[in-house]
Amino acid sequence: MSTPEMERGAEPEVDLELSGVRRAFGATQALRGVSLAVRRGEVYGLVGPDGAGKTTAIRMLAGLMRPDEGSVRVLGADPAHPRTPVREQLGLVPQRNSLYGDLSVDENLRFFSRLFGLSASDFTTRRERLLSITRLERFTDRRADALSGGMYKKLALACALLHRPRVLLLDEPTNGVDPVSRRELWELLYGLVHEGMTLLVSTPYMDEASRCHRVGLLYAGELIAEGAPRELARAHGLAASNFEAVFLELIRGRAA
Ligand SMILES: Nc1ncnc2c1ncn2[C@@H]1O[C@H](COP(=O)(O)OP(=O)(O)OP(=O)(O)O)[C@@H](O)[C@H]1O
Ligand SMILES: [Mg+2]
Structure with a gap:
């Protein structure tokens, strides 16, 4: 199936x-x-x-809700369109409770692979690869509810990657995750980008802003600034590592 955007031929640079x-x-x-x-290819x-x-x-962006005004495009198409092929290109790691707590790591992977319609052989390959990159091989029998915060997030990520999406939406993937696991998760995300994926991470x-190629600062429903972290920081005479100060400065600027 093709959308009018796809029929126009040119692949959009903007995902x-x-x-x-x-x-x-x-x-x-x-x-x-x-x-x-x-x-x-951007984070x-x-x-x-x-x-x-x-x-x-x-x-x-995940096509789960429509705007009151304005438009949404994913790979050039409307993600909320009922018959859009774009859904197959999209992966979503929701903010919380995206897995079945009573199911094991393996059972969750199997469940989502059925949902995405993966063949048995495709599932075997994907399962092996995803367990390896998330380092969850030793925990396949553990119930999702019994995983640590970091392991839970990694399993949610693995489930979202089963169908090999081109674009990945991650809603607070490192919230409630200890600093070591946070770093591991970011390394994992960079690995995906290296393979050509586009990522939007909330x-x-x-401090996580400095890990992104570009950031948008959202405040009370408005995008109050956007750009490369280093440039935004430099514009305020601050180090990119001190992004909290940049954000506070921007909020102060608006209140003034
Ligand atoms: N379904 C809903 N019904 C009513 N209000 C909602 C609904 N979804 C979001 N809101 C409100 O809209 C605003 C934005 O919520 P949203 O969940 O998008 O924020 P967020 O940046 O994801 O916050 P958090 O960091 O807490 O997850 C909030 O005031 C929230 O209470
Ligand atoms: Mg939220």
């Missing part, structure tokens, strides 16, 4: 795009006209505090 996206829940304005574009960090609108933006941790 993920929000244009003027607004979304309200009752009186709460979750997104107030957000525009952003994630380029192919884009959607950085912002609790309630900034990160999950809402990710839900839009995080409330300002």
